[in-house]
Amino acid sequence: MPKTLEKTRKQVAKKRHGAIGALHEFSRDSKRLHKAQVRDERLEKLAAARKKQDKPLIARAKFFQQAIQENDSQVFDQARIQATISQFVQQYDEEYDTVKKTRRSGRPASAREDLLKLKVDALQKEHQNGFYIPDLSRQDNVDSLKRWEGSWTSLSTLSWVRVSKAGAVKPSTFPPSGQ
Known part of the structure; x- marks a missing residue:
């Protein structure tokens, strides 16, 4: 959290x-305090936007971490990797179908339905071209992902790959260049 305003307030x-309340409206000190406040707000807004952008990859890593725990921390073979990716890709299908069925005929799609449709289409397209996942075929990477505590910075220590639906595996970097 930015602390520029607190430091500036303390200095003034x-x-x-100690008489900070007796500042003139256009004094140098009041301008300095205002500038510090604007900077703190801008930095908080940028941090919130970055956190929102990082959320899908963190959720993806958590999903594969749970899959590792269900598989007793064993290395995944290609068939198991494809099955886990398919499970991840199809996680919104049931919710999308229920939202679609609750809509009356002749009515336009709701915002939630449109959002789910976009998510499902994007995941299917990514699965076709190369799905971005931690490398589950290496034991050291599986162990690291199992110990992962949920932070963005520790995801860069894992090795990542792109796995296509056809089975081709290509090494990739973190964060993905297409994000």
Whole structure:
């Protein structure tokens, strides 16, 4: 969390012997405080946007971490990797079908239905071209993913690959270049 405003407020208060409330509207100190406040708000907004952008990859890593725990931390073979990817790709299908069935005929799709449709289509397209996952075919990577605590920074220590529906595996970097 940015602390520029707190530091600036402390400096101004020290300079004025604790009387920070008696500032003139257009004084240098009030402008300095305003500038620090604007900077803190901007940094918080950027951090929130970055966190929102990172959420899908963190959710994906958590999904594959659970899959590893269900598989007793064993290395995945190609068939198991494809099955797990298919399970991830199809996770929104049931919700999409229920939302679609609840809509009356002749009515336009709801915003939720449109959003689910976009997610499902994007996941299917990515699965076709090369699905981005942690490398589950290496034991050291499986162990690292099992110990992963949920932070964005520790995801860069894992090795990542793109697995196509046809079975081709290509090494990739973190974060993915297409994100």
